[in-house]
Amino acid sequence: MTTPSMPKGARERRVHTGGVELCVAELGDPQQPTVVLVHGYPDSKEVWSEVAVRLADRFHVVLYDVRGHGRSTAPQPLRGGFTLTKLTDDFLAVVDAVSPDRPVHLVGHDWGSVQSWEFVTVGRTEGRIASFTSMSGPSLDHFGHWINARVKRPTPRRVGQLLGQGAKSWYVYLLHTPALPELAWRGPLGKRWPKILQRTEKVPGGDYPTPSLPSDAAHGAWLYRDNVRARLLRPRPDAYAHAPVQLITPLGDAFLSERLYDDLEQWVPQLTRRTLPAKHWIPRTRPDQVAAWIEEFVTSVEGGRPQPKATGRHADRFGGQLVLVTGAGSGIGRATAFAFAEAGARVVAVDRDAEAAARTAELSRLVGAPEAWAETADVSDEQAMEKLAEKVHRAYGVLDVLVNNAGIGLSGSFFTTTTDDWRRVLDVNLWGVIHGCRLFGARMAERGQGGHIVNIASAAAFQPSRALPAYSTSKAAVLMLSECLRAELAAQDIGVTAICPGIVNTNITSTARFTGVDEAEERRRQKHSARLYGLRNYPPEKVAKAVLDAVTHNRAVVPVTPEARGAHLLSRFMPGVLRGIARVEPKL
Amino acid sequence: MTTAVSSELPVELQGFRRVQRLAYECAEAVAARLEPGVTEREAARMQREWLRERGVRDWFHLPFAWFGDRTAFVNFRIPLQFFPTDRALAPGMPFILDMAPVYEGYTADIGYSGSLGVNPVQDRLMADLEAHRELILREVRERRPLREIYEDVDRLMVRQGYANRHRAYPFGVIAHKVDRVKQRRWSPHLFGFGTQSLKGLAADALHGHREGWSPLWSPYRFSDHPPQPGLWAVEPHLGFRGTGAKFEEILVVTDSRDPEQSAFWLDDDLPHVRRWAEAK
Numbered sequence: 001m002t003t004p005s006m007p008k009g010a011r012e013r014r015v016h017t018g019g020v021e022l023c024v025a026e027l028g029d030p031q032q033p034t035v036v037l038v039h040g041y042p043d044s045k046e047v048w049s050e051v052a053v054r055l056a057d058r059f060h061v062v063l064y065d066v067r068g069h070g071r072s073t074a075p076q077p078l079r080g081g082f083t084l085t086k087l088t089d090d091f092l093a094v095v096d097a098v099s100p101d102r103p104v105h106l107v108g109h110d111w112g113s114v115q116s117w118e119f120v121t122v123g124r125t126e127g128r129i130a131s132f133t134s135m136s137g138p139s140l141d142h143f144g145h146w147i148n149a150r151v152k153r154p155t156p157r158r159v160g161q162l163l164g165q166g167a168k169s170w171y172v173y174l175l176h177t178p179a180l181p182e183l184a185w186r187g188p189l190g191k192r193w194p195k196i197l198q199r200t201e202k203v204p205g206g207d208y209p210t211p212s213l214p215s216d217a218a219h220g221a222w223l224y225r226d227n228v229r230a231r232l233l234r235p236r237p238d239a240y241a242h243a244p245v246q247l248i249t250p251l252g253d254a255f256l257s258e259r260l261y262d263d264l265e266q267w268v269p270q271l272t273r274r275t276l277p278a279k280h281w282i283p284r285t286r287p288d289q290v291a292a293w294i295e296e297f298v299t300s301v302e303g304g305r306p307q308p309k310a311t312g313r314h315a316d317r318f319g320g321q322l323v324l325v326t327g328a329g330s331g332i333g334r335a336t337a338f339a340f341a342e343a344g345a346r347v348v349a350v351d352r353d354a355e356a357a358a359r360t361a362e363l364s365r366l367v368g369a370p371e372a373w374a375e376t377a378d379v380s381d382e383q384a385m386e387k388l389a390e391k392v393h394r395a396y397g398v399l400d401v402l403v404n405n406a407g408i409g410l411s412g413s414f415f416t417t418t419t420d421d422w423r424r425v426l427d428v429n430l431w432g433v434i435h436g437c438r439l440f441g442a443r444m445a446e447r448g449q450g451g452h453i454v455n456i457a458s459a460a461a462f463q464p465s466r467a468l469p470a471y472s473t474s475k476a477a478v479l480m481l482s483e484c485l486r487a488e489l490a491a492q493d494i495g496v497t498a499i500c501p502g503i504v505n506t507n508i509t510s511t512a513r514f515t516g517v518d519e520a521e522e523r524r525r526q527k528h529s530a531r532l533y534g535l536r537n538y539p540p541e542k543v544a545k546a547v548l549d550a551v552t553h554n555r556a557v558v559p560v561t562p563e564a565r566g567a568h569l570l571s572r573f574m575p576g577v578l579r580g581i582a583r584v585e586p587k588l
Numbered sequence: 589m590t591t592a593v594s595s596e597l598p599v600e601l602q603g604f605r606r607v608q609r610l611a612y613e614c615a616e617a618v619a620a621r622l623e624p625g626v627t628e629r630e631a632a633r634m635q636r637e638w639l640r641e642r643g644v645r646d647w648f649h650l651p652f653a654w655f656g657d658r659t660a661f662v663n664f665r666i667p668l669q670f671f672p673t674d675r676a677l678a679p680g681m682p683f684i685l686d687m688a689p690v691y692e693g694y695t696a697d698i699g700y701s702g703s704l705g706v707n708p709v710q711d712r713l714m715a716d717l718e719a720h721r722e723l724i725l726r727e728v729r730e731r732r733p734l735r736e737i738y739e740d741v742d743r744l745m746v747r748q749g750y751a752n753r754h755r756a757y758p759f760g761v762i763a764h765k766v767d768r769v770k771q772r773r774w775s776p777h778l779f780g781f782g783t784q785s786l787k788g789l790a791a792d793a794l795h796g797h798r799e800g801w802s803p804l805w806s807p808y809r810f811s812d813h814p815p816q817p818g819l820w821a822v823e824p825h826l827g828f829r830g831t832g833a834k835f836e837e838i839l840v841v842t843d844s845r846d847p848e849q850s851a852f853w854l855d856d857d858l859p860h861v862r863r864w865a866e867a868k
Contacts, residue, residue: 330746330747334749338749338829342829356747359747359748359749360749363712363749363828366708366709366712367709367828367829507746534742534807537755539751541751541829
């Protein structure tokens with residue numbers, strides 16, 4: 001029999017070890033590499049149910065209830081029954097039962113990760129662990145050394161880090177009081193916990209947490225009492241990892257500071273870092289991303305290559321993520337696609353020009369994208385965009401980052417701008433963005449696992465100009481659309497950013513339309529403005545860097561070039577100056 | 589493909605071709621000796637010594653060597669950064685050797701790109717340089733203004749997805765004239781450039797200034813003139829995210845009316861050209 005929240009097809013067995021009986025569940029083909037998932041506190045193995053089903057078609061997935069949790073029995077007496085040594089015995093017993101002749105890939109969350117650090121740093125498990133993926137749970141020994149280093153040499157920054165983590169650990173102190181935690185968990189706290197998780201941690205409800213929560217949490221308090229003080233006061237000096245480690249750090253973790261892992265390289269020779277903008281319970285809130293990273297890491301370790309290929313900026317954040325860029329055939333779009341590719345993202349390059357898109361995809365693969373595809377679509381064409389979205393979602397998946405970049409230039413007096421001109425520029429610059437946000441953003445929101453939308457607006461969105469009425473209008477609309485969407489999608493953890501580049505050396509000038517002049521004069525102006533932009537020579541690569549930074553820090557509005565920053569500042573404090581500049585007719 | 593009919597080359601051009609071949613031989617010999625840990629300074633010295641042993645006494649400019657992201661001139665702000673540093677070569681790193689020896693009074697200026705082991709990005713850049721070699725020759729034969737050819741090369745680079753890195757050279761030149769140099773017993777150099785060659789360049793610049801042309805092929809207005817007969821060392825330099833690649837070789841421009849004879853590459857038996865031929 002399986003518990004309701006375990007997926008269908010899970011096989012269960014009981015493993016006897018050190019006076020307790022552990023409940024072990026298995027999914028997937030036992031011939032495949034074994035992945036062991038260890039849960040945290042206050043949890044049971046069901047915390048992994050979402051991740052386990054995503055891994056089950058590729059791996060032999062094993063979950064077990066830690067002693068005293070879920071349907072495993074508790075040691076008698078409780079005091080002294082939860083030491084890391086005993087937990088290591090349990091782990092070895094489980095591994096010997098489920099994968100007697102092959103080392104396993106270990107994955108731990110929260111206290112599961114804390115104890116897994118012990119497994120992966122003690123001698124007797126050597127050869128039994130092929131890799132370890134750690135989430136939100138530091139090694140107590142490393143933690144002890146981390147504190148020691150900061151106490152012994154207290155610079156202001158180090159004291160700040162110490163106090164910060166000290167404040168985040170408030171619950172650890174409470175758990176050390178006798179009897180009270182047990183009373184609370186078996187009483188009101190246990191009852192309210194699911195609601196608290198939903199509200200503060202954004203953990204989706206449903207069949208998690210399981211009904212065993214009050215007793216899990218009450219028993220689990222001994223995890224802290226049996227280990228924390230002992231290890232933090234006398235950390236082992238030899239806690240070196242003997243397997244490659246992947247560290248996944250949720251940046252919004254309320255209980256653990258990301259600074260805890262600053263010195264980790266000295267303990268782990270082969271370390272892969274991953275970060276994601278999420279709170280503590282990522283196995284529940286970000287199962288797709290967590291499963292994808294586990295799969296990638298396990299596959300690469302099995303293939304004998306424990307370090308990732310991509311080493312660009314923010315590779316920890318974007319590795320393996322799916323990114324779509326429109327207008328990726330040139331300029332800022334292409335540079336953005338390359339920057340994401342360098343960070344190890346999977347890239348979908350969309351452009352009107354099929355050849356240019358293909359080129360972007362090809363070069364993306366060269367600089368580090370594990371996969372890159374070219375798609376041809378005109379963003380102003382609603383049907384084409386619908387078709388594109390349908391294909392992307394079917395073939396590649398739901399996007400993690402969408403970059404609405406495609407845009408065209410249009411210059412000329414308001415009175416020489418025809419309605420067709422207006423239509424064209426709004427169709428591409430505004431409707432293109434609307435279609436992108438609508439079609440891809442909807443699926444992102446529906447998935448409920450976060451994401452990010454970047455809209456490339458322009459400094460013209462806040463700098464009026466008599467020479468660019470239509471263009472500036474379209475970009476101002478994009479800016480406001482981004483702000484409104486940001487407000488709406490905040491609840492779903494989807495960030496929206498408007499990038500306002502300014503004068504950047506791209507081919508937007510040579511394709512721009514100049515109204516009110518004949519063809520020869522238009523060509524001359526295109527050439528002339530291209531030369532001016534060339535002299536300014538602000539490279540699109542810097543805009544691409546700003547895009548990645550903006551996504552990483554979830555910024556709302558990002559002016560990029562110095563002139564764009566200046567204009568942005570003036571628009572807030574001295575808009576009159578901008579209005580004065582707007583009256584100047586540029587010589588083209 | 590376009591070639592000078594080698595047997596009919598005038599004596600003077602044969603002299604230029606001899607020194608260009610010598611320089612490329614040097615580049616290949618030094619490239620073969622590069623190994624992990626060798627620094628740019630050491631690589632530059634290896635080139636200098638190799639050529640000195642074979643009779644080179646004067647330079648248009650002293651040998652350069654760029655490793656890693658310095659092949660794409662990442663974060664170059666001042667010309668002094670072109671000079672060799674203590675950057676050490678590591679497996680997979682791209683490198684560029686650039687030297688301009690004067691031999692028997694003839695000048696060559698060459699650029700050789702390679703990598704220590706495999707570097708797929710640089711391979712791709714090198715393959716894509718072929719189109720530039722063809723474009724430049726075609727448009728020179730059409731007698732298009734140099735500034736326009738420069739812009740067309742620029743556009744092709746952008747279409748290919750690369751950045752123009754010859755823009756980082758002094759005056760942003762894609763090419764410059766080279767000429768014969770008087771052999772002197774003492775041949776000092778100034779900031780890495782041979783004074784004799786600088787003198788020649790200055791004389792050309794003065795001449796050109798009066799007649800409306802320039803020995804420097806740049807994106808600026810002073811290059812807004814049709815190709816000037818003479819020998820041009822052409823060096824398109826592509827950059828892509830911290831990897832650079834270039835070739836540099838002599839383009840002969842004459843005042844002949846026959847397009848084939850009006851411009852041609854001095855030599856088609858060079859490492860990068862052979863490489864493209866092999867790939868086909």
